[in-house]
Amino acid sequence: MRMTPQRQLVLDAVRELGHATPEQVCRRVQGTASTVNITTVYRALDLLEDLGLVRHTHLGHGAPTYSVEEHEHVHLACHRCGRVDEVPCEMLDELAERLLRARGFALDATHLALSGTCRDCRSTEEHR
The missing domain is CATH 3.30.1490.190 (Ferric-uptake regulator, C-terminal dimerisarion domain)
Incomplete structure (x- = not known):
């Protein structure tokens, strides 16, 4: 699986934020790449989770929160x-x-x- 620039930006944003919702990740990514939209972020997060690089949890009734795999x-x-x-x-x-x-x-x-x-x-x- 190729690590595209958008996927790398999403992974970097999760690392920088520690815990983040997809919307927070999107805002961080858009600070560098304004053309990246929320759909791209969700797809990247799904793929990064499948690859074992990030994980998500539900901290309440809202959107899931993502963090890097080693953050346990x-x-x-x-x-x-x-x-x-x-x-x-x-x-x-x-x-x-x-x-x-x-x-x-x-x-x-x-x-x-x-x-x-x-x-x-x-x-x-x-x-x-």
Whole structure:
């Protein structure tokens, strides 16, 4: 598979942004190549994911968020304020072991999003 200039720009944008929606990637790419449109970005992201160079996760109800393959962690997404924190995948090792023993299911927690309520939002609720 040939790495076209557009694909390289998309990959570079994902690397630079860390986590990005396709729209954010498109805006970054258009800063260099104004003729690249959102359809090209989506196609490039799909191909780059098939090649194992990027991965996506859903941090909520919006568009997927992309990052480079070696960027591995668990996202903690607050469904109240929208804040997203990151924790090491190892925090789910015990759960992964329990799932493997109980269900034979091998958990891939390398780029996962969990939703809940962050510390700040919980603190605000408790003080009401």
